[in-house]
Amino acid sequence: MSWLLQVSANGTVADGAAIDPGTVVSAVVVLVLAYAAGRVLSASLTAVADRLAKHRFRVTLLIPLTKFAVYGAALYLIVTTLFELTSAQLVAFSGLLGAAIGLGLKDLLADIVGGLILVVEQPYQVGDKVAIEDHYGEITDIGLRSTELLTPNDTVVVVPNFTFLNDAVANANDSAAEMLVVVEFYIDVDADADRAREIVEDALLTSPYVRVSPEHRYTVLVGDDHYYRTLTGKAYVTDLRNEYPFKTDVTERVLDAFAQEGIESPKVPAGGGQALPGE
Amino acid sequence: MTIPIEELRAAGLGPQVERLSAAVASYLDEDKTLDRVDSNVAVVSDPFGGRAALLEYAAELLGDRARRDSISGIADADELPDIEGETALILEGCHYLYRRDIDGFDRLEAFLERLAMTNTLVVTGWNRYSWQYLTAVERVDEAFPLTITLPPLDAEQIEAVVRAHDDDTYPEYVDTGEAGRIKTIDLVSHDVSLPGDRSVSVPYLRPNVSWLVSWAIWDDAESIEAVVFEKLRRLSNGTPGIATSLWEQSVRDGPEGRTIAPAYIDDPVDDCHRISDDAAFLLWLVVAMEGVERAQLADMLDQDAIGTEIQTLANKGIVRVDGSAVELQPLGLHPAVAELRRRGLIWT
Secondary structure (H helix, E strand, O other), X not given: OHHHHOEOOOOOEOOOOOOOHHHHHHHHHHHHHHHHHHHHHHHHHHHHHHHOHHHOHHHHOHHHHHHHHHHHHHHHHHHHHHOOOOHHHHHHHHHHHHHHHHHHHHHXXXXXXXHHHHHHHOOOOOOOEEEEOOEEEEEEEEOOOEEXXXXXXXXXXXXXXXXXXXXOEEEOOOOOOOEEEXXXXXXXXXXXXXXXXXXXXXXXXXXXXXXXXXXXXXXXXXXXXXXXXXXXXXXXXXXXXXXXXXXXXXXXXXXXXXXXXXXXXXXXXXXXOOOOOOO | OOOOHHHHHHHHHHHHHHHHHHHHHHHHOHHHOOOHHHOEEEEEXXXXXXXXXXXXXXXXXXXHHEEEEEOOOOOOOOOOOOOOOOOEEEEEOHHHOOOOOOOOOHHHHHHHHHHHOOOOEEEEEEEHHXXXXXXXXXXXXXXXXXXXXXXXXXXXXXXXXXHHHOOOOOOEEOOOOOOOOOOOEEEEEEEEEEOOOEEEEEEEEEEOHHHHHHHHOOOOHHHHHHHHHHHHHHHHOOOHHHHHHHHHHXXXXXXXXXXXXXXXXXXXXXXXXXXXXXXHHHHHHHXXXXXXXXXXXXXXXXXXXXXXXXXXXXXXXXXXXXXXEEEEOHHHHHHHHHHHHHHXXXXX
């Protein structure tokens, strides 16, 4: 803190930097402008990305980079131009920063470091569907300190970037528009599993939201148990935002077809039996 | 609208015509009659892309030995065209052999099964977008050793088609000093192959050189023609049926009798942005099948009421309602395809 103590009565620092109310106000103005510029650029890039639909990830990867570049430039401007810190003052400032971290800002710094690693490694991008800790949803923003994701229930979850350093992150689409979606059905052991499998396969392939190609394969798995059989349909959707419309479309049409064909749901024996997954 | 084969050949589709000729000649050679390898032919094109002309040509080559049939709408699974007992069959409208619904592939699968068990030469016509979809989900391409895909035409080829197609007095070119709406720079993409059978699409800007050159020599009479046909190509995306339709419309609606000028050629179709998911899927069905009954569209959309979606697309000039059928408008094709591609509903 030595350089701060060198501020003279007229508000100047003995060796280089001039700390006066005007400088502080200028620094605040720069920070506010940087924040506003970051928001505007982020919103603009998001608007461009939305217009590109399935190719939007080519643009969304620029959003955190842009924000970090703007904030970095603002910090550089404040330190070098407004405060004009000398090397000795920078060292002193580092000491001050170290003390601040020790006093309780270490989490904030960890979050910012986590944010920087996010920008470099890009384990997920804005628009990806990820599961972090107990939360699953679409990434809507990657900031300096935290990442925001929107859950299927329209709840915004703010996850500190530090979480990324310690916990596993599951990315469902890895920055591609297409995403594998799994739809499960349970039928009685006496039901015609072959016919049921055909119905599920047709429902997957004829959905408006499906995408099939050599890189985007589909499958229907049949599982057997004492009291029920499972049919697990897996197919890619054209856009990860269609995950739930796809599940709904396939489920509705499959259940209608099952009803028409007399394919029944499992009957759990009286007095117990194994519960279905999810019950 | 059927474009005579001479026009397509003159327009530069000679290689496609020759491949079809060779397949027919090979089949008619007695020594190869029992060789089924080349006995199934698929002619694939965009709607209005000249597919009917190639099938017409195949019928001419085969004469009495061929029976012609056309599937004009989606029908039940048990209604299949007869193949057995025929020497050759020319079958248009094979994109009606399926419905995009549960059990909707039964008819197509039965047809492909018959196809695999016969020595009959079967020349089939397919819509490009149905073909792409069915290749992905039903591997329909494996049943057709010879697939002839009609490519888009360039401006000179469009000119050849138009000149051969227009029987009336050839219109006079008028210099109005305006070109109408046209892009001078295109955003195009180039596929770059990567190891492991993967490819990446690299977008880049491409200036429209012929257009810029034609502007530079605007005073020359030929340059007006160049601009006219370049504009026809761009608005039709090189699809011959759309280009001739646009030509006829522009000449007919020109302000001074049978005249044509770049400014007279206009695309009245709005873009397809901001349509609902249901309208987009309905559009895919109409583009891929070229005309579908309303009731069948409602079945495939799994909805009772689809009037709003049809009205939205009709108001934009993309589709038209003809009785109970919803059909694609020629000038609606490429805006529709652009939107479907943007949404990922067209998979290539």
